[in-house]
Amino acid sequence: MNKAEVESIVDQVMDSIPPEIDEALTDVSVFVVDGRDDPELREAIRHADMERAAVSRDFRGLYLGITARALDPGDEVPQLPEGSIVINCQTVATPEDVRDTLAHEMGHALGLTEEEVENLGLG
Numbered sequence: 001m002n003k004a005e006v007e008s009i010v011d012q013v014m015d016s017i018p019p020e021i022d023e024a025l026t027d028v029s030v031f032v033v034d035g036r037d038d039p040e041l042r043e044a045i046r047h048a049d050m051e052r053a054a055v056s057r058d059f060r061g062l063y064l065g066i067t068a069r070a071l072d073p074g075d076e077v078p079q080l081p082e083g084s085i086v087i088n089c090q091t092v093a094t095p096e097d098v099r100d101t102l103a104h105e106m107g108h109a110l111g112l113t114e115e116e117v118e119n120l121g122l123g
Helices: 003-016 017-023 041-048 095-109 114-119
Strands: 027-031 063-064 085-086
Touching: 017 041, 027 063, 027 114, 041 063, 041 085, 063 095, 063 114, 085 095
Parallel strands: 027 085
Antiparallel strands: 063 085
C-alpha cells in the first residue's frame, strides 16, 4: 500500500476510537513511514523524546514512548506523555493490516504487553 492509502485508513481509525481512548492518546502522534530510512521515522523518534530506537528492516508498527503502565496506577485511563505510533506502509498489505497494526500499537501505548495484545487477538 502507498503512504497516502495508509494515512487515509489511519485517519478513519483515529476518527472512530472511543472518546476515553482518544483522550488517553491525545499526545501520541501517529506517523506513517515509507520504510526504515524514511526521515519521518527519525521525526517520530524525536517526538517520543528517544535518542535511539532499534528498528528492524521489516517492522509493521512501533510504539515509541512511555506506556500507561509506567504512569500513576491510580488513573483509570491516564493521559500519556508524548509518544509516537509508527506504521510502515511498506509492510502492511491490506486495510485490515493497517487497522490491526494500529490497534496493536495503541495497546502498547496504553500499557499492554506483547502477550496481552496478542491475547486480545491483535497479534
